[in-house]
Amino acid sequence: MLVKRYEPFNDIRKSFDLVNAIMNSMGEQTNEQEMVDFRPKVNTRETEENYHIEVELPGVKKENVDIQVDGNVLTISGERNIRDEVKDEDYHKVESRYGLFSRSFTLPEKVDVSNIEAKFKDGILEVAIPKLKVDTSSKKIEIK
Numbered sequence: 001m002l003v004k005r006y007e008p009f010n011d012i013r014k015s016f017d018l019v020n021a022i023m024n025s026m027g028e029q030t031n032e033q034e035m036v037d038f039r040p041k042v043n044t045r046e047t048e049e050n051y052h053i054e055v056e057l058p059g060v061k062k063e064n065v066d067i068q069v070d071g072n073v074l075t076i077s078g079e080r081n082i083r084d085e086v087k088d089e090d091y092h093k094v095e096s097r098y099g100l101f102s103r104s105f106t107l108p109e110k111v112d113v114s115n116i117e118a119k120f121k122d123g124i125l126e127v128a129i130p131k132l133k134v135d136t137s138s139k140k141i142e143i144k
Contacts, residue, residue, distance in 0.1 A: 038080040038097040044105075051129040053105060062120040067127065069113050076125065077102035110134060 043054040055076055057065065065078040080098050107113070112130040119126045 038099050038101045040101055040103065042103060049131060051108070051111065051131065053127040053129070055103065055125040055127075056123065057120075057125055058123040060123070062125075065120070065125060067116075067118055069107070069116065072107045072109070073104050074107055074116075074127070074129070075102060075104045076127070 040060075041056045045052045045054075053074070053076070057078070057080070060078060060080045064081070065076065068075050068077075077100070079100050107129065108131075110132040112132050115130045117128045119128075
């Protein structure tokens with residue numbers, strides 16, 4: 001009979017290995033479509049005259065971006081194309097995401113949809129949505 005020495009920390013070590021394996025697998029994508037989807041980051045801000053939406057679109061040409069308003073929903077969509085294959089280099093890991101993207105925003109009620117402007121510079125799309133002028137001045141009304 002072979003005598004085996006009892007090591008109480010082996011069970012704890014195995015538990016930590018299992019937790020580490022689970023945590024490491026959470027970052028990995030299993031669906032190939034999820035691996036290529038590109039979801040641009042968005043910043044929103046408000047000034048007295050406008051609402052602003054800034055969308056980070058590195059590597060995207062402005063010709064590949066479409067902005068549409070349907071009712072009170074503004075949709076920014078497009079495609080980030082995969083770079084042409086580089087034969088001189090051998091990638092070990094690719095973290096860049098490519099593919100179709102679409103972001104939708106519900107607009108407030110009092111915006112001037114007909115005067116929305118968009119600028120594209122240095123990979124940043126800025127959409128300015130003008131607010132409608134609401135007369136908040138007080139006025140005395142004469143009764144006739």
